[in-house]
Amino acid sequence: MNSFKEENYLKAIYQLGVIDKENVVSATHLANWLFLKPPTVLEKLNSLVNKGLIKYDKTGGAKLTKKGYEIAINIVRRHRIWETYLYKQLNFSWSEVHEIAEQLEHVNSDKLIDKIYSILGNPEFDPHGDPIPNKQGIVPKSDRRPLSKSIKGCVCVVLGVSHDNEVFLNYLSDLNIALNDKLIVEQIISYDESIRLTNQKNEFILISAKAAEQLLVACLKPSCKCKIEI
Amino acid sequence: MNSFKEENYLKAIYQLGVIDKENVVSATHLANWLFLKPPTVLEKLNSLVNKGLIKYDKTGGAKLTKKGYEIAINIVRRHRIWETYLYKQLNFSWSEVHEIAEQLEHVNSDKLIDKIYSILGNPEFDPHGDPIPNKQGIVPKSDRRPLSKSIKGCVCVVLGVSHDNEVFLNYLSDLNIALNDKLIVEQIISYDESIRLTNQKNEFILISAKAAEQLLVACLKPSCKCKIEI
């Protein structure tokens, strides 16, 4: 709990490294993400370099060392386990869990995490659909991808969202889209790339291209053409 | 979670105020309790005065204002609710819960506390036997007192310990004494004030005067002479 700040830096470097594979994790990039100013971040990055938790050079940006990765992935693990616990055991809503997990992830007790993880039945994915790293820091794989990559006829299951943002989660609630829902892609409207879906209750849902990029799904049809990469 | 430090100061002032009613909560006293040095504490006390959370003068020491009391008692409430949750729902042992609750008490989510409190059935006492303040900051009363105040023939139920110390809790485990155990005072040995007890299984237990001072019990015999204050 004392390494609160440091943990958040390492987690952010991990997250930005995963999300923007193209982009380098620069001090400015991190500063925006953490709502801080670049000099503040740079200062901290230097101290993380000194502690052997990251490597940093201005062209390649910040990269976690093995030691840094272990800390970061452990925080991510704790976060996702807490989210799952809050959602499944304590009946919090999908949009509420993130903020509380941001705090709980810094509670330092392996035994506590092990306990709630085992109560949950050692799940591989959290309620947002994000994979829960195991104790060795290995992240389970899934074929989740944005709904926007789907084609007409896809049978999709909702696995999560790409950015953890309460506004978007509430937007989905309003659209009547929830985690694990099965959605069929009826039509992709070429004019604005919005997508017409039907849900299990055979209701029509129209989702914008922007939202479709943030909604993560997996296609359940075993050999659907959507899976062919060009 | 940002007010971590401040919350711990206020909690400490509350706790020392309760434990040592005679003694004033001085900067030095607090410094020892918090493992800090007096100037450090004094500096913080001045800032708490400025924030209107305490009053301080060197003769009377630190005293919580209404505003300060509300924060302190809320942290105490969270601590004891988490202890109870860890003990009852997550099967942690009596001696493990304190350290984890020290962290969890700073997680800022009323909804989370309300939820686990209600899962526990809104208990009035935590596993150490300490009263759980209600949302209004009112602390339930009980007639718990040290075992050392008992007399021969008392039928005592174990409600807690006066100081939260893992060594002592383990010592009690070794003596085969657990929370809520019923103990009968068979004999008080005048030589060294140690106490001979029998437990529910009719086993004999010998407890030292020192330990008896730290073990908190209530006498179950309605009009037992132990209750007469001289």
Place this chain on the structure above:
DNA sequence: ATAAGTTATTAGGGTATCCTAATAATAAAA
């Protein structure tokens, strides 16, 4: 290739926490 715009870094400053060492105030003992 150069001006204009970005991005990275340095310089310097503020607050919060923590410390040691020195001094002031108080209490206890001779």
Place this chain on the structure above:
DNA sequence: TTTTATTATTAGGATACCCTAATAACTTAT
């Protein structure tokens, strides 16, 4: 009462974390 011991406070310094303003190093567009 004076000395001694204890306690409270001030002075001054270190580190962590945050900032703005200025400079240096790059890109990009003309």
